Amino acid sequence: MNATELAWDAMGIALAGGVISLDRRSALQLMISQPLVAVPLLGLLFSPDGGQSLLWLAAIIQLLFLGSVLFGTTVPSNETIAGLAAAGGVIFFQRLEPSAQASAPEVWVPALLMGLAVGEAGRAIEIRLDRQNVKLSQRAEEAAARHDTRALSLIPWSALLWLFSLNTLLLGLSALLIALILVLITPLYAESPSLSYTVNTLAYYILPALGCGVALTMLRERKPFALAALLFIGLGFWEGLQR
Amino acid sequence: MSRWCLTRVFLRSLLFQAVFNYERMQNVGFAYCLSPALERLYAGRDEALALALKRHLLIFNSHPYLSARVIGAALNLEEEIAAGRQPPESVHAMKQAAMTGIAAVGDSFFWSSLRPFLAISVVGLMLMKIIWAPLLFLALYNVVHLSLRLSGFIAGYRYGIEAVIDMTKTSMPLYSKALQYLSAIAIAYFSVIFNHKAHLSDRDLEFPTDFFLYFTLAGITFMAIRRRTSIIIVYAVAFISPFVLIYILNRMFPLI
Numbered sequence: 001m002n003a004t005e006l007a008w009d010a011m012g013i014a015l016a017g018g019v020i021s022l023d024r025r026s027a028l029q030l031m032i033s034q035p036l037v038a039v040p041l042l043g044l045l046f047s048p049d050g051g052q053s054l055l056w057l058a059a060i061i062q063l064l065f066l067g068s069v070l071f072g073t074t075v076p077s078n079e080t081i082a083g084l085a086a087a088g089g090v091i092f093f094q095r096l097e098p099s100a101q102a103s104a105p106e107v108w109v110p111a112l113l114m115g116l117a118v119g120e121a122g123r124a125i126e127i128r129l130d131r132q133n134v135k136l137s138q139r140a141e142e143a144a145a146r147h148d149t150r151a152l153s154l155i156p157w158s159a160l161l162w163l164f165s166l167n168t169l170l171l172g173l174s175a176l177l178i179a180l181i182l183v184l185i186t187p188l189y190a191e192s193p194s195l196s197y198t199v200n201t202l203a204y205y206i207l208p209a210l211g212c213g214v215a216l217t218m219l220r221e222r223k224p225f226a227l228a229a230l231l232f233i234g235l236g237f238w239e240g241l242q243r
Numbered sequence: 244m245s246r247w248c249l250t251r252v253f254l255r256s257l258l259f260q261a262v263f264n265y266e267r268m269q270n271v272g273f274a275y276c277l278s279p280a281l282e283r284l285y286a287g288r289d290e291a292l293a294l295a296l297k298r299h300l301l302i303f304n305s306h307p308y309l310s311a312r313v314i315g316a317a318l319n320l321e322e323e324i325a326a327g328r329q330p331p332e333s334v335h336a337m338k339q340a341a342m343t344g345i346a347a348v349g350d351s352f353f354w355s356s357l358r359p360f361l362a363i364s365v366v367g368l369m370l371m372k373i374i375w376a377p378l379l380f381l382a383l384y385n386v387v388h389l390s391l392r393l394s395g396f397i398a399g400y401r402y403g404i405e406a407v408i409d410m411t412k413t414s415m416p417l418y419s420k421a422l423q424y425l426s427a428i429a430i431a432y433f434s435v436i437f438n439h440k441a442h443l444s445d446r447d448l449e450f451p452t453d454f455f456l457y458f459t460l461a462g463i464t465f466m467a468i469r470r471r472t473s474i475i476i477v478y479a480v481a482f483i484s485p486f487v488l489i490y491i492l493n494r495m496f497p498l499i
Contacts, residue, residue: 025263026261029260030381031384034380036376037381040374040377055372055374059366059369059370062362063362063366066362069350069354069355070354071354072268072346133262133271134266136264137271140262140271140275140300141300144274144293144297145293147293149279149292152271152278152296153275153278155271156261156271156272156275159261160261209437212430212434215363215426215430218355218359219430223424224424224427227424227428228427228428228430230431231427235432235435
């Protein structure tokens with residue numbers, strides 16, 4: 001893959017990610033920005049295998065951020081940015097190393113962990129823009145005093161443009177960086193195969209369990225929680241008997 | 244109010260949170276939604292238009308979907324105010340009275356019940372390699388979301404304050420409770436599937452990856468996180484626990 005193709009792909013992933021990220025709070029809120037939709041969508045558009053290798057990644061990120069809710073001024077880590085950055089990194093990695101298996105834990109586990117950090121950067125952007133929006137609110141007051149509805153109508157679009165631009169920039173850079181780190185760490189696996197295998201395999205077991213733990217936190221009352229625990233044990237025994 | 248104008252107000256409500264800010268929250272969104280209608284109501288009365296826009300730039304914070312009902316009711320009241328049948332203060336009083344209750348109902352139903360339930364169920368389907376599962380999530384979620392948003396806006400515009408009072412008698416909290424039980428069933432079922440998939444994988448470490456380990460980890464996470472996903476906990480568990488486990492396992496079954 002040459003540099004021009006890589007640049008076009010970087011731009012495409014960043015722009016698509018920037019548009020998808022607007023859905024999280026600012027526009028529509030149709031839940032296209034939820035990782036379980038956003039990650040496969042990005043894969044469908046850009047991944048060589050149509051996004052099939054990203055399904056597991058999408059599922060884990062979705063579960064890890066299930067409790068992430070924007071209540072009023074509470075701004076949690078940005079799950080959309082985390083998912084899109086990790087997915088973008090894996091897609092680039094697939095382009096750079098076509099022979100590597102993108103669905104292997106050696107690829108998606110580090111991509112996911114780096115994606116979580118980018119999600120924190122996305123959160124910082126959101127907080128910054130919420131502060132900046134105070135100025136836009138004052139500008140809206142001035143427009144209202146001038147009974148200028150046209151100027152007032154442009155203000156939400158200006159806020160959306162800011163969010164889109166910053167998220168696009170963040171996603172483009174972070175996806176490229178994640179892909180480069182993946183390219184760099186792949187040879188290290190060969191240096192110490194048993195350790196890398198063990199660590200990534202344990203993460204392969206632990207991260208879904210973490211996700212189930214987060215899902216359990218969504219049960220606010222004791223009765224559904226007890227029901228989940230009993231059903232889990234019952235189904236586990238039944239599944240064990242079948243094996 | 245013409246249908247076209249009402250449609251414009253409703254479409255604008257889809258950008259309700261675009262200018263969310265720490266001082267007055269969704270105030271700009273509210274004024275932005277209503278401005279085409281206010282322009283018509285106060286045509287040729289510039290001072291009255293300025294005052295109407297300013298009324299809607301006061302603090303407002305509620306659930307974005309159910310706020311469509313309040314937007315409709317505010318539009319109804321603005322017609323009354325423009326005709327001189329209601330005092331201008333009535334619309335802000337209605338918004339202040341409605342926003343907290345509506346936020347509580349909406350947050351509990353959409354963010355804490357419907358979205359987690361559908362997400363858990365669809366994640367389970369994705370693990371079964373059902374590729375179109377995300378489309379199912381989008382379709383089911385948005386049927387509920389958009390129908391409540393649109394019907395709320397229409398009811399708000401038609402019945403005004405009555406429509407907002409009706410929200411306090413809604414059965415949505417009951418649906419939230421039912422969805423919590425359904426989520427519990429989905430979590431249990433898909434946790435077993437996760438565990439089963441881990442068993443079926445070629446990733447073998449010669450240690451008991453039984454469902455007890457799974458549930459213990461899930462339980463520990465639950466205790467640690469409670470109601471928020473902390474990135475530090477995720478990192479700590481993802482990075483530290485493998486090394487701790489390797490150390491323990493190495494003592495038990497020397498692998499490395």
